[in-house]
Structure formats: C-alpha cells, structure tokens
Amino acid sequence: MEKQSLKPRSPYAGRCIVLTTKHAKSIAIASPFFEKLNAGVLEYVVDTDQLGTFSGEVERSGNALECARRKCELAFDLLGDTVEFALASEGSFGPHPFIPFSPCDHEILYFIDRKHDFYLHMSHVSEKTNYRKESINSLEELLKFADAVQFPSHALILRPSDRETKTPIFKGINCQLELKKVFTECMKQSANGNVWVETDMRAQFNPSRMAVIKELAEKLADRLSANCPACDTPSWGKVRVEPGLPCQCCKSETKMTKHDIFGCTRCSYEEKYEPFHGLKHSDPGNCEFCNP
Ligand SMILES: [Zn+2]
Ligand SMILES: [Zn+2]
DSSP, rough: OOOOOOOOOTTTTOEEEEESSSOOOOOHHHHHHHHHHHHEEEEEEEOOGGGGOOSSSOOSSSHHHHHHHHHHHHHHHHHHHTTTTEEEEEEEEOOOOTTTEEEEEEEEEEETTTTTTEEEEEEEEESSOOOOEEOOOHHHHHHHHHHHTTTTTTTTTEEESSOOOOOOOEEEEOOHHHHHHHHHHHHHOSSSSOOOEEESGGGGGGGHHHHHHHHHHHHHHHHSSSSSSOOOOOOOEEEEEEEEEEBBTTTOOOSEEEEEEEOOSSOOEEEEOOOOOOOBBGGGGGGGGTTT
C-alpha cells in the first residue's frame, strides 16, 4: 500500500496555551485555536482588574498593548517554567477612527512562545460594539438606553451621580427587575439627581465583544499555523505592505499597494507577494501626476 503524505503538523498540536483572564475569554478563543492548531486553551484565572478596569475604579497603567503583555507575563511569573505558551487579550473602546459618531471596539491579542522564542501581537478594530455611556435622570431614559444597547443579553453598569463615583457601583446588571431596583438605589444615593449608566464591557457580560475577540483569535490562529520558510518558527504572515503600484497611464509610482510583504517574527527573512487586490496597475485617479 502506498504511503500517504502527512499534512504538516501544527507545532501547537496537543499543547496547552495558558490564557490569563478573569472574564472567561476562552469562550471566544478556545475553538479557533483548537480548529486551526489542535491546541488546547487553558484559562489561568487571575484578578486582572488589578491592571485596570473599564469602569474606572482602577486606571490602566501603560497602554493596552503593555497591559496585554503584562497579563501574559503574569502566567510565566506565577506558574513557573513549565508554561511554554501564554496568551492574553485587552480591549479599548472609544470613537471609531474612520466612521464619524460611531463607537468602536479595539481588541489586542498578545501571544508569547517561550519554546520557539518569539512573541506576536495582533489587533482588530470593529464597529460591532454596543459601547455607550450616559447620564440619565428618569426610569424612562434608562429603559430607552437599555433598549439601544441590547440589554439584557448585554449587561449594564450603574452608579449614583456621575462617572467619578467610586462606590457604590452596580456591575453586571442583566435582568429587568434588578435594573429597576438598582436605579432606585442609585437615585436615592445621588448627589445631583442623576444616575450614570454605561455598557458593561467585560467579555463575559458582552456577547458583541466576545464575538470580536473570536474574530481576532481566528486571525491569530491562522498566523500561528504557518511556519517561516527560512527558520521554521511559527507565525509566518503578512507584516506590512509596500506601496508604489505603477499608474496605468504615466507608469509613475502611486501610494497604492504594490506588494504584500510576508515576514517572520524571529529572523529577518521576508518574501514579496502579489497584493491582495490583484491589480498590476493603479487607476490614474490615484496618481499624483495624472490627478494632482
Ligand atoms: Zn499617472
Ligand atoms: Zn524566520
């Protein structure tokens, strides 16, 4: 019988990737990592709130990327040398960079591989978020807010007065009865007759956020499934684009992508590929000479 050629095996097959999280993010991450890499994702439950909270009681020190890295390092520091692979996520919310008046969810996934000696982080900006915060002073306004942000499948956070109130804070509110009760309590304790309401952005209270993390986990798992042709380290993939696609008319270089550059996270080896748009020339409309 003829021997069948084996498919290249993922270097993570049968291995355990430690995900530092307090908010059950393996719900989003485990299945892409299993399907694409045959890897297991094991949650290491740490109180990551010490590194910052969305609701502002603990300000995040450093930016989101540093925070995600710190979460990975927690797994190495606290669990010891046997941990080879660590993963963590960090999200930020605010105005969309390109779509006016629209909020966005900016997610980062940070991966450290001590066995193959590299780290890799990827990010994703999505407009699929219910992120919103408001000051209200009636139950009617509260219910209107709740309706607009997919409550009760997506939870809310309430506090008396304004966003500066540190205590009491009512988090993870995801039922109508509790919402009304908490609103009454906040009104009672309010210094200015207002109640501050915002969407709870912690992943297990926010299915929209969980879905965005999953999209990013799929991108990361894809990237980890390819090895560098030169040094065989996993995580071979697109690292940047090279502009300069020639103008159809005058042949001068435009700002449009000429090549996609694939690279390695460990060595300096790179390869050029045809750009994703598949075009050989740019429309003269994009040319600084033909269309100044
Ligand atoms: Zn031109
Ligand atoms: Zn390499």
